[in-house]
Amino acid sequence: MRTALKIGFSFGLTSGVITTLGLMVGLHAGTHSKSVVLGGLLTIAVADAMSDALGIHIAEESKNHGNTNEIWESTLATFAAKFVIAATFAVPVLFMPLDLAVVASLVWGLSLLAVLSYALARAQRVPPWKVIGEHVVIGLCVVAITHYLGDWVRVTFG
Numbered sequence: 767m768r769t770a771l772k773i774g775f776s777f778g779l780t781s782g783v784i785t786t787l788g789l790m791v792g793l794h795a796g797t798h799s800k801s802v803v804l805g806g807l808l809t810i811a812v813a814d815a816m817s818d819a820l821g822i823h824i825a826e827e828s829k830n831h832g833n834t835n836e837i838w839e840s841t842l843a844t845f846a847a848k849f850v851i852a853a854t855f856a857v858p859v860l861f862m863p864l865d866l867a868v869v870a871s872l873v874w875g876l877s878l879l880a881v882l883s884y885a886l887a888r889a890q891r892v893p894p895w896k897v898i899g900e901h902v903v904i905g906l907c908v909v910a911i912t913h914y915l916g917d918w919v920r921v922t923f924g
Contacts, residue, residue, distance in 0.1 A: 770836035774822060774843025779882055781818050781844075782851030783875040784905055786810050788912040790855060790871055795916025796924070800864045804856060811852035819845035851878065872909065879905050 786807060793799075793806045823841040826832050854874070858867035880898050887897035 768836075768839065770826075770832075770839035771843045773826075774819075774840040774845075775847045776882060776886070777822055778815070778818065778844040778847025778849075779851055779878060780901075781814070782848045783879050784908050785814055786852045786855045787872065787875045787905065788908045790859075790868060791909050792912035792916035792919075794864060794868050795913045796919045797916075798864065800859060803864060803867075804859050807852060807856045807859065811849050811856070815845050815848035815852060818848050876902055876905055 789806050789810055790803055793803045797803070819841045822844040823837060826837040826840050855871050858870040858874070861867075862870060879901050883898040883901040884894045887894035890897075
């Protein structure tokens, strides 16, 4: 895979999983509302995908040594990966009770992160368990923090 596509895909997938899980868990803890969680997921799929794509675009431009086609490849790959990954989290919310959908989404998201981490570790020839562990622990920290933040918002302002 071309470097520009790898950059966009790996960034988009990682951001799609972490941001979407964080938002989903926080909104669930704060509202327990299926419509609020679904609205948040769809908003993330569009707005945050565009934001991340522009962020990658500007970061690549700031290097002053990438060619324009590669910059646009990274930009579009970031948008596509983030949009598709974030949108997949809406599926369990649409077809399952919300509590079960959140659990299914956690399993789905952390599995995606683990598979990407495994592929990265193999490409770098480092022990996969270290890379997978590091990335999954960071994901779980985001989930825990956003859960407690959602609880705090519900108790404080609900």
